Amino acid sequence: MIHEILSIRFGKTQDERHVYGQEDCFETFPFPDNLLDIAAFSHPFQGQCQALKVIGEHYYQFRAELMVASDEGLTYTYNRFHDPTETSPGLLELRRLHGEMDQAALNAYGWSDVPTACGFGLDYLDTDEDIQLPEELQERIDSGELFFWDAGDALDFQGQLEAYGAITGRRKLPWRYRWPEAVRDDVLARLLALNAERYAQEVALGLQGKGAKKAASAGGAAKRRGRPGKAGQLGETEPMQTEQIGLAL
Numbered sequence: 001m002i003h004e005i006l007s008i009r010f011g012k013t014q015d016e017r018h019v020y021g022q023e024d025c026f027e028t029f030p031f032p033d034n035l036l037d038i039a040a041f042s043h044p045f046q047g048q049c050q051a052l053k054v055i056g057e058h059y060y061q062f063r064a065e066l067m068v069a070s071d072e073g074l075t076y077t078y079n080r081f082h083d084p085t086e087t088s089p090g091l092l093e094l095r096r097l098h099g100e101m102d103q104a105a106l107n108a109y110g111w112s113d114v115p116t117a118c119g120f121g122l123d124y125l126d127t128d129e130d131i132q133l134p135e136e137l138q139e140r141i142d143s144g145e146l147f148f149w150d151a152g153d154a155l156d157f158q159g160q161l162e163a164y165g166a167i168t169g170r171r172k173l174p175w176r177y178r179w180p181e182a183v184r185d186d187v188l189a190r191l192l193a194l195n196a197e198r199y200a201q202e203v204a205l206g207l208q209g210k211g212a213k214k215a216a217s218a219g220g221a222a223k224r225r226g227r228p229g230k231a232g233q234l235g236e237t238e239p240m241q242t243e244q245i246g247l248a249l
Contacts, residue, residue: 002105003029004178005188030194032108051104059097066090082177084120084151084158095177111190115183120154120175121147127166134164147180 067077080086102116148154161167202208
């Protein structure tokens with residue numbers, strides 16, 4: 001969920017949907033310092049790296065088994081993951097494992113103080129403007145308070161919109177099982193600060209602007225701000241590891 005926050009901030013949109021771009025969302029993403037060098041897998045960061053590896057593999061394996069058992073692909077699985085009406089044991093466990101991944105990723109940044117509890121939120125809401133809604137309900141919509149800790153409360157809100165004709169029963173609301181806005185804003189601010197810090201370090205090392213060109217002509221290409229260098233890419237020694245950590249971030 002950490003990576004998703006920055007991806008939403010800097011990624012593009014198409015038809016009200018977020019579009020993930022490697023250059024915008026991945027190349028400049030500030031990964032934890034502990035993961036930027038293969039040496040991090042030795043003391044003292046071995047425990048954090050191992051925790052990410054274990055939970056990433058567990059999540060990946062459980063999700064794969066869930067998809068096979070339900071005969072569903074990724075899109076349908078995650079539609080159910082975000083759906084407040086979904087109460088099947090498999091999806092509830094997937095949400096729980098997702099929370100464990102979030103916690104492991106936050107620990108890798110040293111941000112263990114960030115709460116990881118999730119609820120159901122709407123990043124946007126389109127309603128029929130000609131429909132007259134009760135004042136309290138309209139005020140909630142206008143204020144943007146569209147996050148609910150409890151699935152029942154989210155469905156009650158949806159039911160009110162349907163009852164007053166603001167949305168049709170065939171049209172599903174774009175629910176997301178996620179952190180509340182305050183937590184997302186906090187993590188985004190930390191990521192932006194870390195990104196700025198990394199950029200300042202690159203400037204000091206001559207890896208930006210004219211200094212970067214000189215470094216490249218001397219045989220050393222400038223590093224991307226958030227991406228591990230070749231010597232530190234986890235996939236070289238353990239192919240699955242990068243994929244699993246990517247899920248958590």
